[in-house]
Amino acid sequence: MSIIIYGEKERSFQELLSAAKIIKEKIGDAIYAVVIGHNISDLAEKVASLDIDGVYLFDDEQFRAFNPEIYFRALKMIIDETNANIVMLESNYKTKILGGLLASTLNLGLIVDIVEISFEDGKILTKRPVYAGKALSTQIIEGNKAVMTLKPGIFSPTEFGGKKANIIKKSIDVADVKMSLIEFTPKVVVGEIPLEDAEVVIGAGRGVKKKEDLEMIKELAKTLEGAWGVTRPLAADYGWAPEWIGISGVSIKPKLYIAIGISGQPQHTSGIRGSKIIVAINKDPDAPIFKFADYGIIGDLYQILPELVKRLKEIKGEK
C-alpha cells in the first residue's frame, strides 16, 4: 500500500512525511512525494533527500499559478500510477479544493485539518478540531483508504538526510482543460518571515489599541529575528493584518511565542499548541492565556514592551 504526500514547501513535506510514516510503519510499504510548480526543481531535490521512496516532479509554466483542474490531474496521475491508498495533503484553501476533487473522483472519504494520527484495531484513527477548536473529533478510516489534509505546524518535521530518492519528471496534457486562470494574486506575508516557518513569533491581541501601536510588536519581532502575527479580531474585524493565528487561521509551531494583550480564547490557543515556550503579557491576572503560558508577565503592555525591547537591544549590543 503506498502513500502520496503533496505540499508546497520544504517544511510541508517534512511534516507530511512524519505523519505518513505513522501509517507506513503499520500498513504501508512506500511513501512518494509529488512536487508541482514552476522552476521548482530545487524543492524536488530537497524533498528527495528526505527518507522517501520517490519524488514525482511536475515542473512547467502551466503550474505557475494554482489551477485546480491542472493540479488535480497531476496528482490523480501519480495516485493511479502508484496505486496509492492514502493521499496526504497539507491543509490550505487549495488542498481543500483538491482534496474534494480527488476524494469524489476516487470514491474515497476526505478528512480535513487532521492534527493527530494513530491506530486502533488495525484501522487508521484521526483527530481534527471541531466547534472552532473547542473539541476534537475522532474519525476512523474504514478500509484504510482516504484523502486527508493535515494542519500545518502540528506534526514534527522529519530531518533532511544524505540519501537521495529518485526524481521522476512528469508532465500532463492540458489541451482540453476547461478552467482557465485569469489572474493570480499571491498571499501577502505579514512580516519578513512567514508565520508558519518562524522560530520566534510575537502575537498581538486586542490589548493593542491602535494600528500604529503594532510598530512596538514589529520592533520586538525584529529584535528577536522573528515574525509577528495577530488574533482574529485584529485581522478580520480591524483589517490590521491579512491573516491571523488560530484555529481558523494559521497554526504556528515556533520555539518561542510571545502573546501580547491576548486573552487566550480556545480558537486562538488551538493554533499555538505546538509552540515550545509560550510567554504571555497581559494586564489581567485571570486571563486564560496564563493557563497555557510557561512564563507570564502581568502588566500593561504599553509599559512592558518598550522596556523589554530596550533591554533586549542592550543584550544584543544594538541601539
Ligand SMILES: Cc1cc2nc3c(=O)[nH]c(=O)nc-3n(C[C@H](O)[C@H](O)[C@H](O)COP(=O)(O)OP(=O)(O)OC[C@H]3O[C@@H](n4cnc5c(N)ncnc54)[C@H](O)[C@@H]3O)c2cc1C
Ligand atoms: C468560529 C470562530 C473562529 C475563530 N477563530 C479564531 C482564530 O483562529 N484565532 C483567534 O485569535 N481568534 C479566533 N476567534 C475569535 C476568538 O473567539 C476571540 O474572540 C479572539 O481570539 C480574542 O482576541 P484577543 O485575545 O485579541 O481579544 P480579547 O479577548 O478582547 O483580549 C484582549 C486581552 O488584552 C488584555 N489587555 C488589554 N489591554 C492591555 C494592556 N494595555 N496590556 C496588557 N494586556 C492588555 C486584556 O486583559 C485581554 O485579556 C474565532 C471565533 C469564532 C467564533
